[in-house]
Amino acid sequence: MVYWILLQKSFMRNMQYKVAHLINNAASAIFGFVFIAIWVGVLQGKENESPYSALDMTFYIAAVQCILWLSGFLTAGLNIQNGVRNGAISLELARPTNFFLYVTSQEAGRLLYNLFFRSLPIGLAFSLTVGFYVPQYIPTYFFLCISILFAMIISINLHYLVGLSACWTTEINWAHFVNFTLLVGLGGQLVPIDLLPAPLSTITPYLPFAGAIYYPVMIFLEKVSSEVILIQLIWVVVLTSFNLWLTEKARHKLEIQGG
Amino acid sequence: MNLYLKLLSGSLRSRMQYKMNFLVSSLSYGLIMAVDFVLLAAILQRFDDVKGWNLYEVGLLYGISSVAITLYRVFCVEVHNFERYMVEGEFDSLLIRPVSPLSLLLTKNLDLSRIGGTIQGVLILVISIIGLKLNNVELFLLLIYLPVTIFSGVLICFSLGLITATIAFWTQRIKDFQTFTLYAPFNAANYPMNIYPGWLKIIFFTIIPVGFMNYTPILFLLKKGGDLWNLALPPVVAILFLFIALKFWKFGIRHYHSTGS
Numbered sequence: 001m002v003y004w005i006l007l008q009k010s011f012m013r014n015m016q017y018k019v020a021h022l023i024n025n026a027a028s029a030i031f032g033f034v035f036i037a038i039w040v041g042v043l044q045g046k047e048n049e050s051p052y053s054a055l056d057m058t059f060y061i062a063a064v065q066c067i068l069w070l071s072g073f074l075t076a077g078l079n080i081q082n083g084v085r086n087g088a089i090s091l092e093l094a095r096p097t098n099f100f101l102y103v104t105s106q107e108a109g110r111l112l113y114n115l116f117f118r119s120l121p122i123g124l125a126f127s128l129t130v131g132f133y134v135p136q137y138i139p140t141y142f143f144l145c146i147s148i149l150f151a152m153i154i155s156i157n158l159h160y161l162v163g164l165s166a167c168w169t170t171e172i173n174w175a176h177f178v179n180f181t182l183l184v185g186l187g188g189q190l191v192p193i194d195l196l197p198a199p200l201s202t203i204t205p206y207l208p209f210a211g212a213i214y215y216p217v218m219i220f221l222e223k224v225s226s227e228v229i230l231i232q233l234i235w236v237v238v239l240t241s242f243n244l245w246l247t248e249k250a251r252h253k254l255e256i257q258g259g
Numbered sequence: 260m261n262l263y264l265k266l267l268s269g270s271l272r273s274r275m276q277y278k279m280n281f282l283v284s285s286l287s288y289g290l291i292m293a294v295d296f297v298l299l300a301a302i303l304q305r306f307d308d309v310k311g312w313n314l315y316e317v318g319l320l321y322g323i324s325s326v327a328i329t330l331y332r333v334f335c336v337e338v339h340n341f342e343r344y345m346v347e348g349e350f351d352s353l354l355i356r357p358v359s360p361l362s363l364l365l366t367k368n369l370d371l372s373r374i375g376g377t378i379q380g381v382l383i384l385v386i387s388i389i390g391l392k393l394n395n396v397e398l399f400l401l402l403i404y405l406p407v408t409i410f411s412g413v414l415i416c417f418s419l420g421l422i423t424a425t426i427a428f429w430t431q432r433i434k435d436f437q438t439f440t441l442y443a444p445f446n447a448a449n450y451p452m453n454i455y456p457g458w459l460k461i462i463f464f465t466i467i468p469v470g471f472m473n474y475t476p477i478l479f480l481l482k483k484g485g486d487l488w489n490l491a492l493p494p495v496v497a498i499l500f501l502f503i504a505l506k507f508w509k510f511g512i513r514h515y516h517s518t519g520s
Contacts, residue, residue, distance in 0.1 A: 020435040027438035033459060034447045041310040041454035042302055049306065173372075177287040185294040190302075197301050 002097055003105035010109025014117075021117055028118070029125045032065035035190055036130060052192065056221070059133040062126035063217045064189055069118035070111050070148060071155035071212040072184060076176040077163030078103050078156070084166040093251045100240075100247050103163070104156050111152055133221055140219065143226040147216040150232035155212045157239035158183065164243070167250040187213030208235040281371055289375030292325055296383055299449075312451045316481055318387030323405070323473040324448040325380030327412025328441070329373045335417055336370040341424035345431045351517050361421075361508065391481075401480050404490060411493035412472040416445065418497070418504035419467065425504075425511035444469045471496040 014021075039057035047053050052060065080103060083089035093099050126132050135141060162175045169175070186193065186200070187209040194201055204210055211232040218224040299321070303314040312320075332339060341364070344350040353360040384405070393401065423440045427433045444462075448469040452460055463470040471492050479489035 017432075017435075020430075020432055024435040024438050027435075027443045030439070030443040030459070031446060033456070034443070034450070037454040037456065037459070038299075038302070038309060038450055041451075042306045042308075044310065046306055171283075174283040174287040177284075177291055181287075181291040181294050185298060190295075191298050195301070195305065196298075197304070 003101050006102065006105045007109035007112065010106040011113045014110055014113040018117060022121065025118055025121050025125070028065055028069070028122055029129075032061055032122070032126065033130075035061045035065075038190075051194070055131075056223075058130050059221055060192060060217060062123070062130065062132055063220050064213060065126070066119040066123045067148070067151065067213055067216055068184075068189065069114040069122070071151040071216075072180075072187070072189070073114075074155055074159045075107060075110065076159070077166060077172045078107050078159050080160070080163030081166035081170075081172045084170060089167070090254050093247075093254055099251075100160065100244055104160060107156050107159070108152070111156075135220060135222055137222065139226070140222055143229060144216065144220050147219045147226075147229055147232060150229065150236050151212045151216045153236045154208050154232065154239060155183065157236075157243055158208060158212070160243050161239070161246070164246055164250055167253055182207075183209050183212055186210065188217070189213060192218075206231065208239065211235050284372030285375030285378075287375070288372055289379040292329075292376050292379045296321060296379075310451065310454050311483070312453075315387040315390035316477075316483075317450060318383050318390070319477055319481070320451060320473045321449045322380045322384030322387060323408055323412055323477075324445055324469070325383065326377050326409050327472060328416050328445045329376035329380060330409075330413045331416040331420060332373040333370055333377065335365060335420055337364040337367045338417070338420050338424050339437070341427050342431065342433045345427045348517070350515065360512065361505075397480070404476060404480060407490075408473055408476050408493050411497040412469075414497035414501050415468060415472050415493075416441065418500040419444070421504040421508050425508050428511040428515050440467060448472060448474070468496050468500060 036058050039061065040054045043050055043052070043054045043057065080089070083092055092102065095102065123132055135144070158179055159176075162172055162179050165175055166172045184190075186204045186207055193204040193210055193214050196204060205214075205228075215224065215228045215232055219226060219228065296318070299317065300314055303309065303317065307313065309317065337344075338361075344353070350360070353363050356363060388398070388401065419440050420437075423433050423436050426436055430436075444467045447455065447459070447463060452463060452470045452474045455463070460470070473493075475485065475489045475492050477483075479485040479487070
C-alpha cells in the first residue's frame with residue numbers, strides 16, 4: 001500500500017542522520033536530568049506533602065523525555081506550509097492519494113524511527129543512570145501500546161491542523177509555537193497536570209494535550225486507570241474527522257483560486 | 260562600528276516591513292517562555308523552594324538566563340543558523356567581501372521576533388526583584404550589577420554559538436549540536452546550580468560555563484555564599500571564553516574547503 005511505502009521511505013530517510021541524532025539524544029537526556037534535579041530538589045524533605053515521591057518524579061520525567069520524541073517533537077506543520085508557499089500544494093491535493101494520509105504516513109515513519117533511535121536510547125540512558133520504571137502488571141504493556149499509538153495520532157493531527165492552516169494564513173510559525181507550548185505545558189512535560197493549580201488541573205485532563213503526553217506516561221507508571229484511553233480515543237476521532245473535513249475545505253479553496 | 264550600525268539599521272528596516280508577523284511571532288515566542296516560568300511558579304508555590312531557593316530567587320536566575328539567550332537569538336541569528344551557509348554553499352560569498360565573515364554574519368539579519376522572549380525575561384526580573392524585598396543597598400548593588408551579568412551571559416552564549424557554528428566547517432550540520440551546547444545548558448542555567456549532580460555541575464563550570472553567568476554572582480548578591488570575587492567571575496570568564504571561541508572560529512576558517520560549486 002502506498003502509505004506504508006511512504007512510511008518506510010520516511011523511516012529510511014531519517015536513518016541517514018543517526019549520528020547527529022545520537023548527539024541530540026544526549027542533550028535530551030540532559031534536559032531530563034535538569035528536570036529530575038529540579039523535582040528532587042523541590043521534594044527533598046517534603047515528600048509527605050506530595051502525591052509523588054522523588055523517585056516517582058524521576059521515573060515520570062524519564063518517561064516523558066522518551067515519549068516526547070513520539071508525540072512532542074514533530075515536524076512543524078508537517079511541512080505542509082512549504083507546499084503552500086511554493087505552490088506544490090495544488091499538485092499534492094490533486095493526487096489520487098488521500099492528502100491527509102499522504103502527509104501523516106510520512107510523519108508516522110519519522111516517529112517510528114524516533115522510537116528506535118531516540119526514545120529507546122534515551123530510555124536506556126536513564127535506566128543506566130537514574131533508573132527506569134518497569135510496569136508490574138502484564139495488561140499495562142497492552143494498554144501502553146494503545147495509549148502511545150493514540151498519543152501519536154493526536155499529536156500528528158494537531159501538527160497537521162497547524163500545517164493546513166497555512167492554506168489560509170501562509171505563515172504558521174506562531175501557530176506552531178502556540179501548539180508546541182500548549183502541548184508540552186498542558187501535556188505535563190515538566191509538571192504532572194494533576195499538580196497544576198486549579199482551574200487548570202480540572203480542565204487539562206480533558207484536553208488533547210494530556211492525551212499526547214500525560215496519559216501514556218501515567219499508564220506506563222501504572223498511576224491511572226486504563227479508562228483514560230477513552231479520552232484519547234475521543235480526541236483521535238474528533239481531530240481526525242475535523243482534519244479530513246478541513247482538507248476538503250482546503251481543496252475547494254485551491255479550486256476557487258485556480259490552483 | 261559605523262558600518263555595523265548602518266548594516267543593522269538596514270536589517271531592522273527590512274524586518275519591520277512585516278509588522279503584524281513581527282508582533283504575532285514576538286507574542287507567541289514570549290508566551291512559550293512565560294508558560295515555562297508559570298509552570299515553575301506552580302511547583303514552587305506548592306512546595307515553597309528548591310534546595311533553599313524560593314520563586315523570586317530562582318526568578319532572578321531565570322530572568323538573566325532568558326534575557327541573555329534571547330538577546331543572542333536577536334542579534335546573532337546568522338551565527339545561530341550558520342548551518343545554512345555550509346549546506347547551501349553560501350559561505351564562499353562571505354569570503355570574497357572586504358569585511359570579515361563574522362562581521363557580515365553579525366550584521367546581516369536580526370530576528371526581532373525573539374524580542375518577545377527578552378521582554379518576558381525582563382518582566383520576570385522585575386517581578387522577582389520586587390518580590391525579593393531587598394534593602395536599599397542590596398537593591399542598588401543588584402541593579403548596578405544586572406547589566407554586567409546579562410552582558411556576560413550574552414557573550415558566553417555568543418561564544419558557545421560561535422564554537423558550535425565553527426563545528427559546521429567539519430560536520431556541515433549543527434542543529435543537533437546546538438541542543439547540546441546551547442538549549443540544554445541555558446535551560447539548566449534557569450535554575451540554581453546546587454540542585455545538579457556533581458558531573459553536571461563540572462560541565463556547567465568548565466566546558467559550557469553557563470554557571471558563571473548568573474548563579475555565581477547571584478549567590479553573593481543574595482548572601483547565599485561566596486565573596487566579592489563572585490562578581491568578577493562572569494565578565495572574566497565571558498571574555499576568556501570569547502577569546503577561545505574567536506580563535507577556534509579563525510582556525511575553522513583556515514580549514515574551510517569550498518565545494519567549488
